[in-house]
Amino acid sequence: DAKTTQPPSMDCAEGRAANLPCNHSTISGNEYVYWYRQIHSQGPQYIIHGLKNNETNEMASLIITEDRKSSTLILPHATLRDTAVYYCIVRVASGFQKLVFGTGTRLLVSP
Amino acid sequence: GAVVSQHPSWVICKSGTSVKIECRSLDFQATTMFWYRQFPKQSLMLMATSNEGSKATYEQGVEKDKFLINHASLTLSTLTVTSAHPEDSSFYICSARGGTSNLGYEQYFGPGTRLTVT
Numbered sequence: 001d002a003k004t005t006q007p008p009s010m011d012c013a014e015g016r017a018a019n020l021p022c023n024h025s026t027i028s029g030n031e032y033v034y035w036y037r038q039i040h041s042q043g044p045q046y047i048i049h050g051l052k053n054n055e056t057n058e059m060a061s062l063i064i065t066e067d068r069k070s071s072t073l074i075l076p077h078a079t080l081r082d083t084a085v086y087y088c089i090v091r092v093a094s095g096f097q098k099l100v101f102g103t104g105t106r107l108l109v110s111p
Numbered sequence: 112g113a114v115v116s117q118h119p120s121w122v123i124c125k126s127g128t129s130v131k132i133e134c135r136s137l138d139f140q141a142t143t144m145f146w147y148r149q150f151p152k153q154s155l156m157l158m159a160t161s162n163e164g165s166k167a168t169y170e171q172g173v174e175k176d177k178f179l180i181n182h183a184s185l186t187l188s189t190l191t192v193t194s195a196h197p198e199d200s201s202f203y204i205c206s207a208r209g210g211t212s213n214l215g216y217e218q219y220f221g222p223g224t225r226l227t228v229t
Binding site for chain 1 (some may be wrong): 117124143145147154155156157160180187200206208217218219220221223225
């Protein structure tokens with residue numbers, strides 16, 4: 001699976017949009033981009049995933065560049081409860097579908 | 112839907128004893144379950160992958176005789192830490208993947224089990 005690069009930490013004001021970037025320049029054509037988050041001392045929570053089109057669900061939006069070498073997770077109106085470590089993972093959709101977690105981005109949402 | 116539970120949520124045991132952690136998919140059948148370990152301020156590290164009814168596949172460097180994994184049914188996987196030592200103290204997290212398209216083949220994570228070995 002391709003390697004991802006994320007900033008170690010980011011800050012965001014409550015109510016504002018949080019834009020979390022991820023670089024995955026070696027992504028293959030059959031690899032998806034997944035985002036999970038982990039709130040302190042809990043199991044990771046699935047947020048969203050995509051292949052090449054932009055995706056949106058009730059939690060977030062995922063913007064993938066046309067060359068697929070990077071993506072951005074957008075939390076449109078961040079709340080204090082969105083404070084967590086966010087992991088961007090790329091993987092194929094077949095086989096054992098292992099998730100290899102990198103170091104992620106620690107997002108701190110402040111009042 | 113897609114809820115995964117773990118039991119116990121935390122456990123303290125003495126060095127040399129064995130501890131069993133259960134992972135259950137509550138509202139779906141999990142064809143594949145995964146076990147992760149997470150040390151303080153570190154990322155999750157995959158330990159092993161288990162498919163129902165077959166032997167687990169361990170990641171490199173994980174001792175299969177020390178971390179026994181059983182996936183006897185489509186809703187239950189267990190991780191037994193044998194002869195635990197203080198260095199095994201960690202946060203153990205399982206995830207389960209459904210085998211149907213309506214669940215999107217995603218992994219759903221349990222809340223984790225904090226193991227402390229004294």
